[in-house]
Amino acid sequence: MKNFKTLLLIAVFTLGVAGISNAQKIGHINYQRVIDNMPETRALTATLEKIGKTYQSEIEGMQKKLQDKFQKYSAEEKTQTAENNKKRAEEVQMGRVKLEQAQKAAYQEMQVKQNEGLQPIVKKAEKAIQDIAAEKGILYVFDEKSLIVKKGEDLYAAVKAKLGLLADKPLPQQQAGQ
Numbered sequence: 001m002k003n004f005k006t007l008l009l010i011a012v013f014t015l016g017v018a019g020i021s022n023a024q025k026i027g028h029i030n031y032q033r034v035i036d037n038m039p040e041t042r043a044l045t046a047t048l049e050k051i052g053k054t055y056q057s058e059i060e061g062m063q064k065k066l067q068d069k070f071q072k073y074s075a076e077e078k079t080q081t082a083e084n085n086k087k088r089a090e091e092v093q094m095g096r097v098k099l100e101q102a103q104k105a106a107y108q109e110m111q112v113k114q115n116e117g118l119q120p121i122v123k124k125a126e127k128a129i130q131d132i133a134a135e136k137g138i139l140y141v142f143d144e145k146s147l148i149v150k151k152g153e154d155l156y157a158a159v160k161a162k163l164g165l166l167a168d169k170p171l172p173q174q175q176a177g178q
Contacts (some may be wrong), residue, residue: 025139026152029159032145034125035118037165044117048110055106062102066095125163132158 035041073088080088132155133141144150159165 025137027133027136027138027141027155028144028147028150028152029129029141029155030145031125031129031143033156033168034129034159034163034165035121037160037168038121038125038163039166040121040124041118042166044114044121047117048114051113052106052110055110059099059102059106062095062099066092066099069095125159128159128162129155132162 070092073085073092077085077088129141133139136153136155136158138153138155141155142152144154
């Protein structure tokens with residue numbers, strides 16, 4: 001009986017230690033924070049904003065031309081024939097269609113450029129997280145936004161050092177308050 005109690009005590013102690021060691025092999029990180037603070041992400045954002053402004057100015061130019069044409073045709077409507085007014089109305093309608101197509105194409109182009117630009121950034125971030133987890137002997141890394149209790153190791157500082165992350169961007173409410 002004494003041996004049984006000793007064996008039971010050893011088993012409980014061993015399982016307890018194993019549970020503690022497994023708990024130490026879990027880490028968490030704010031994945032979006034890593035992506036947002038990578039220099040490559042900031043450069044991509046600046047590039048996309050520049051391209052977006054170019055598209056925006058082109059589209060605004062098209063809108064202005066279309067609006068001017070519409071106003072001119074509206075002012076001259078009473079002096080034109082019905083057939084000529086019909087052609088002009090079709091011309092304005094075609095201009096609207098072209099404008100909508102240009103807006104849609106610009107949006108799609110921006111999405112494609114963003115997706116293409118983010119792929120290597122995401123791969124780099126994931127590799128850094130995997131490398132740090134391996135260095136620290138961490139078996140599982142969770143995104144901290146999905147965790148309720150965060151008692152595992154936070155890997156953000158190590159990933160920040162490895163990737164040379166930039167300082168956190170201020171949140172919109174912080175920018176407005178300053």
